[in-house]
Amino acid sequence: MNRPYQAVLQRLLPWLVPLGLIAVWQISAQTGWLSSRVLPAPWDVLRAAAALATSGELWTHVQVSAGRALLGLAIGGGLGLLLGLLTGSVRTAETLLDSTIQMVRNIPALALIPLVILWFGIDEAAKLFLISVAVFFPIYLNTFHGIRNVDPGLIEMGRTYGLSRWGLYTRIILPGALSSILVGLRFSLGLMWVILIVAETISAQAGIGYLTMNAREFLQTDVVLVGILLYALLGKLADVFARALERWWLRWHPGYQRVAGGAA
């Protein structure tokens, strides 16, 4: 009879610590233990966010940042996908390109920053370049391995059942590589935000990074916190989106099918 009560408790329990922390934070800021220059009260952060949202400033910056990130992902990820498909499917392309790509892969994208500033200055192109370079490799590698790991038995079956080369590619090879490609996408999304934050912190005329760096100059710690939370929110959003893609495209896979009673 107290089973429903226990179930509710089980669901609420994980929230206890974060809510408690926020309460402690709010109280210590209100009583003055915590200087608002170090950490403004959560309520003040919310108010700052609301003010920025109503003035419309927030949305322009989010738009600029998200646009940058997605454009970089489209360029770098698109190239990674294309080259991965190429080297995965054509042996000559693999021998020609793969070892070069594997060598370049070892250079951390952030190590390129000085060079990128020399090449592109500090404007938009530099940020796009850094993001593109960073997201390229996870997608490339996972596409390549995804294609290489498609069950050869299925390809043989497709050939004996009269599929054309194109049919083999669209019906067997691409769907077979898809789960691996999506893993690459999720890796890339994680990297994409990290690189975006660094690139925007170096210099920007708009975007969340500009918002926070500007706020830092005016000692608006609450706005800085809003910026940090926005980055976290966007990162989470991208991850949710990637997982939704996985759930849809891999719905045939027992590992992605919703289990009755399991938490989504």
Add this chain to the structure above:
Amino acid sequence: MKPHDLPTELVPAAGGVRLTLRALSKRFGPREVLRDNHLDIAPGEFVAIVGRSGCGKSTLLRLVAGLDSPSSGELLIDGTPVQGLRESTRIMFQDSRLLPWARVLDNVALGLPAAERERARDVLAQVGLGDRTGDWPARLSGGQRQRVALARALVHRPRLLLLDEPLGALDALTRIEMHALIEGLWQRHGFTALLVTHDVQEAVALADRVLLIEDGAIALDQRIALPRPRRQGDPAFAALEKTILDRVLQLPDAEPATPDASWPPAAAHALRWAI
């Protein structure tokens, strides 16, 4: 393959092909897997190939399928030498090789022109899975997957159906069900069937002829004249099964003329110790 050949493929019950092997050999490097095999299979005949693992029976099936090419010798379909994959031949593999990301109906319709997709539904009904068209293969049992694979092979109306140990991974009860299903569909469609199996009972239950392959050559060609449907408890059935099994295992009473040659090696070893 050519467009004007297509209509003949679409005629229902196009019948089986005559399959002829002439001095067919296959080498992988220095190892000769099949050597100098001669065989003539009549249209519509059901032939089973048995043998120990590694004897070359699966290689023979792959050659007939056109998945590998012979090192020497010829393969003739209806009297004409052939090479490579053919529209009229379909193969059913031991692992069902269904596309896990395609629903059952799409698996069966694989390689079919869009206009003929409806036929996939009919064939699925014939194998008893008419109500599972929208399921993912992961939701099916092993026997159901093999039935889908059978439907996928039959939907192309093959004139030669190759079965590569298709029931090897199934439990005994499901196998007996599948025997009846395969036999019924074979009688209905009239294709020539070539079944590779390591189960002698299965071979006797289904085939008109049982071939034994030993060391890459056909060592036995046993006709099975039992009336269909065959009963496994039947004395004639059991006698044939024993004859073939003894021959496969090379038991002494299978070759009474040369008992010494077929003694198990362990016995010969023990004998030497005794002396």
